[in-house]
Amino acid sequence: MNIGAPILVFFAVLLLVLGGLILIESGRGDRRLRTRIKEMGEGPAVAGARDLDLIRLRRYSEIPVLERLLSAGKLGEAISLFLLQANVSMSVGAFVLLSLTLAVSGLLIGAYVGRLAIATPILFFGLGAIPFLVVARKRRRRLQRFMEQFPDALELIANALRAGMALSGALRIVAHEMPNPVGGEFWVATEEHNLGLDIKESLMRLNRRVDIPDVRFFVTAVVLQRETGGNLAEILDNTTSIIRDRFRILSEARVLSAQGRLSGVALVLLPIVMTGVLSVIAPGYLNILVTDQAGKYMLGACLVLMVIGILAIRKIVRIRV
Structure with missing residues (x-):
């Protein structure tokens, strides 16, 4: 029309x-x-x-x-x-x-x-939806880099605490020594603390900006230690060990599920590739899907089923540890 x-x-x-x-x-x-x-x-x-x-x-x-x-x-x-x-x-x-x-x-x-x-x-x-998809991809990659760098940051904080530094000083060391995004996020937290915000509130804001389980574990450990006491360096060492073990298990799970991911990609691309091939070798073969009303309904149903299949395969091969 x-x-x-x-x-x-x-x-x-x-x-x-x-x-x-x-x-x-x-x-x-x-x-x-x-x-x-x-x-x-x-x-x-x-x-x-x-x-x-x-x-x-x-x-x-x-x-x-x-x-x-x-x-x-x-x-x-x-x-x-x-x-x-x-x-x-x-x-x-x-x-x-x-x-x-x-x-x-x-x-x-x-x-x-x-x-x-x-x-x-x-x-x-x-x-x-393109801007949302682009920003979501940047967000996912940035949070992934943060998760990869975060165990080293926790280890640096634990070593600084053992050397006799206060928690605020240990966080400042992470802000200066670690690369982005970990260094940048901890720099924001230390600057908020320097401007008068309580260290607990600064870490809660960090948890809000970086919404991943590892940061929640860290913030919870710090808050509990400040309220009940205890050896924070030892707690952070245990947390670092747990995070690294989780990364190791996740890497093994991704290797085991690689075949399923490749199968999902092949099943998604197969109808698109076959449509292109048929359009080249037999140009009028698929015209009925566009000209006939029933063909339009069938084509719409195929698109809906493809989306459902993509979401189902993604749910199956996406493993959380």
């Missing part, structure tokens, strides 16, 4: 508006940051002239309507934490506008092609 020129112009203008809002969203945040740094550099007299609160005000967007929508529930906070865990500097408002722009682009492409009704929602949700 073809669409008229007015609708195409409407979608084009909508894309331009969304793109302009993304530029505005990014530019205003940079100007606010430069203005704030300038005010801080002018000294406390200028800063104190305004009614500045020590509590950091969180703004998800520079656009008032979008700010109200994101602040109404927990969506803005969830997306903000999602971007923070992936170490993405984009604001929440710009991220949402980028997703909307890609989604509207998919809607425009699907409506313009118009051969297959199911293509429009697939392109709409598929392109709109």
Whole structure:
């Protein structure tokens, strides 16, 4: 089904508006940051002239309507934490506008092609989900690097405690000696503590930013030791040993499940490859799936079953230790 020129112009203008809002969203945040740094550099007299609160005000967007929508529930906070865990500097408002722009682009492409009704929602949700998928991949890889570096950080903290250093000093050593992302996250925790936050609250914030079981074990051990006493260095040594044993078991499990993962990839790619091959050797063989109504239903059912199969295989081969 073809669409008229007015609708195409409407979608084009909508894309331009969304793109302009993304530029505005990014530019205003940079100007606010430069203005704030300038005010801080002018000294406390200028800063104190305004009614500045020590509590950091969180703004998800520079656009008032979008700010109200994101602040109404927990969506803005969830997306903000999602971007923070992936170490993405984009604001929440710009991220949402980028997703909307890609989604509207998919809607425009699907409506313009118009051969297959199911293509429009697939392109709409598929392109709109690209920013989430990219950030999720960065988040997963960053958390994986953190988990790989974390046992060494715990060992460094335990050695520093045995040498007579306080916990805050041990955390500062990790912040300076360990590479990112472990070093960066511990640097944030030590800076929060230096600015007056309790060490327990700083570690709880660390646990929120890096939501993995190993960090929860570490924070729980530190909190319990500060409340009940005990040898924290020995506790951290035991925790390090448990984490490394878990990594060893997980590596063995991944080796044993490698065949299942490869089988899942082959089963997913086989229909796509066969469709391409048939389109080359017999160009009109699959036209009935597009022209006939029953063929469209069959094609839609196949796509749904493929998605279900991908999720089922992923559930089977994904082993948690």
